[in-house]
Amino acid sequence: MINWNNLDTLASFRELQQSTPVDLVDVMTGESGAKRVKEYQVPMAAGFVFNYAARPVDDDILKTLTALANEAQLSDKFEELYNGAVVNTGEKRLVLHHLTRGQLGKDVVVDGVNKRDFYVEQQNRIADFADKVHNGEIVNEKGEKFTSVVQIGIGGSDLGPRAMYLSLENWAKKNGKFLMDAHFISNVDPDDASAVLADVDVAHAIFILVSKSGTTLETLTNQSFVMDALKKEGLNPAKHMIAVTSETSPLAKSPDYLAAFYMDDYIGGRYSSTSAVGGAVLSLAFGPDVFAEFLKGAAEGDKAATERDPMKNPEMLDALIGVYERNVLGYPCTAVLPYSQALSRFPAHLQQLDMESNGKSVNRFGEPVPYKTGQIIFGEPGTNGQHSFYQLLHQGTDIVPLQFIGFKKSQLENDVNIEGSTSQQKLKANVAAQIVAFSCGKTDKNLNKNFKGGRPSSIIVGEQVTPEALGALLAHFENKVMFQGFLWNVNSFDQEGVQLGKTLAKKVLAGDMSDALKEYASLLEI
């Protein structure tokens, strides 16, 4: 029997509130620090390690967090979810993104359709289509091969796929898997579509229109930019465009598209990189085998999250410590800092994933929650961030927990040796140094040069950014966010907070405005 209770009603949470805080400077300095780094780590999928030595926990707090995981029934709730319960209570929907990359539990059948089979079928259809594009069976009207792919989508149809593409672009170039270059159009700002189209060889491009409902304003508007550009070159848009949409949308089975691939209501936008939303663009760009590797990594990540002991489950542990930092220590933000240029837009994707999932004020029953939920997520790759906002992170008046991500090897493995070390060694030395600087600090009589320390971080360490590793990393954060949603007792799978702005924007365009809105419209000369 599963109980969906608010966090503050749980005995183990109240115990957590009474726990003695850890003095990070104290425990991370000297031998105890070395001991923590060795012991406070847990293996993840795809060869990653999650090291939480520099987070503000000790054995006592970890024990209470374990009790909290049990009392909040985190594993049971995850099991319910992947077995097809209606976990998205607001929209009364199942939550099935895990099925796009594996089968953790029972078959999930909706209206007579086995959903795993359905997602696999779409993957196979995409793989077949991509293979035909790559081998020249599907060509443009002049019989020439397509060389570019352009994704038209916004939010989850853009951020995840774009971040994944950028993460694997150089890996693909290095490994002979770079088959088509990809571009992305998202913003309703007309300059976005215009600029991308000016850069693309339109005659040899396939455009992917991604919209679950087939009614997203930004995406349909940008589609018409693309159609204009194609027509201007004397080309037939229907021979250049494919759709990724739900089977019931106006885009499905339309003669305006070369092909349509399907997702459904059980795949939230921000969880859709492993569905057809990411599948079409990534399979075209890098080949279906690379996309399959990515799915394999995500499936391994999901499997790791099924472990019932939180001390052996990096996703659950990360979620629990995060809730301790948020709800007991009171930190409102977390920075995501990948020491890898390939992951330059990974923080932007996590920003949506986390903030849109858990930025809620009501629980899954629509009742106000009396505690803080989802936090603000931001980040840039290191070492760039070190020369930007780290000043505040080290010496500012707020404490911001940090999530570092580091890799043993670079993607291209092309390096130079300067002053006795390679760039990759310098990169790794920097992230190691930062963790210790943030946690231990350094005393200086000149307070301007003094570092108080006590600033928590964890690090996820992997071998290299490969498709499989990327899938595992993505699944780690998806499952972490899910566990935090369970702990806060919120529905992590709807986004009612985006509706009001949409409604009011339509009113502005319809001229149906009053008061302040009218004045803003006038100021902007709409």
Added chain:
Amino acid sequence: MINWNNLDTLASFRELQQSTPVDLVDVMTGESGAKRVKEYQVPMAAGFVFNYAARPVDDDILKTLTALANEAQLSDKFEELYNGAVVNTGEKRLVLHHLTRGQLGKDVVVDGVNKRDFYVEQQNRIADFADKVHNGEIVNEKGEKFTSVVQIGIGGSDLGPRAMYLSLENWAKKNGKFLMDAHFISNVDPDDASAVLADVDVAHAIFILVSKSGTTLETLTNQSFVMDALKKEGLNPAKHMIAVTSETSPLAKSPDYLAAFYMDDYIGGRYSSTSAVGGAVLSLAFGPDVFAEFLKGAAEGDKAATERDPMKNPEMLDALIGVYERNVLGYPCTAVLPYSQALSRFPAHLQQLDMESNGKSVNRFGEPVPYKTGQIIFGEPGTNGQHSFYQLLHQGTDIVPLQFIGFKKSQLENDVNIEGSTSQQKLKANVAAQIVAFSCGKTDKNLNKNFKGGRPSSIIVGEQVTPEALGALLAHFENKVMFQGFLWNVNSFDQEGVQLGKTLAKKVLAGDMSDALKEYASLLEI
């Protein structure tokens, strides 16, 4: 006589703490909302308007903020700064970035050198060099024209120039000013340089090495990637590279560079876009006349900031309201949300500008401050952000003040009309709608669909992202950050918080580690 006092010692600040908070929902709904939008605005440089109707102030609070501006001597302090006082007390330096784009006060002479003349001389030297590159007087070894420019720099030598380049790229293409394409190498991650170099036509590229000290580890390492790439093509690096550095650095007057252009210790990295740091790359990419327009806009922005009445000084007013939100209302973050794809990396630049300047815990005398200082800055362009993190902004448990930026016209002025409106109209309708949605909210019995409102924002509205407008916008934020630094009594112009990480990274590379650091190095296989 100027008094540098802590914020909490000022009588007007204590009065501010006692002021009655504004109920934004109340004042922004109905006729009073319309009245506020009309009245709570102030003209800015270059045709911008700063509208603060949706920020949580009223006439009483504004009166106290005016008193605070006077008591904190904001105008006097700015005057001291631009007349050459040693405002950077930590490093005992003058702060002269305003001089790179105008002369607000007296001549500033250091060691017999008129600094304004010095900066203008560098601009003229850059203009002359860029003209010669563009007209083919300066060519590669084969006598061919250079077509690309690559900036090698990190932090302030990267974020500002990169954001400015991206902001003007399409404007330049539209207006016949796109002379060379620019690229940027910043990260010590070897994949960054490798990937950029693989994309660039090295034989026709000029590389700009930007490092004030000439010793920045990342930049020197990346230089050697560039030199290797040039040598691999049988080219002489000295014929392809220029330096932007201080006159006393090892890079100055070195035969390894085709030319060297100078900055000095009085231009902080994050304030250097209008110096040779931004000047070289922007003048090469778009021509010296475009860079001059950019400087003109920044000079206008500076001039606006000299107005002594805060109600007529948008930079000062923005700073004051921000301090009220931070120190009285207690909000730890601000999101910067430009509704313009051209400004996609402008928030990343402001993140450095603001967080590195004011993320301090000690005042300018090195004493701890007992109040919050610099806040966390993040942001993405709208409407993209709407489909990402706005969920939390609307319905999350924390309030995040928002800084919108909107433009009447797009840059390329290429548009489509769908459902009775252009994309630019849709873009503007969205930002207007968001301001009202955030401030007024909307009551719904279903709390999942309820919007409490009361979430503050301001909007800066301009005509179009032109070089002049961009300069004015940049100066607005630079001067806002400066005024906030004055209010918090911190030194906004040093960055001691970045030193410890650097020191420890060097120790790792030298093998001089103990305890936790050694274990992290082992985990990462350094």
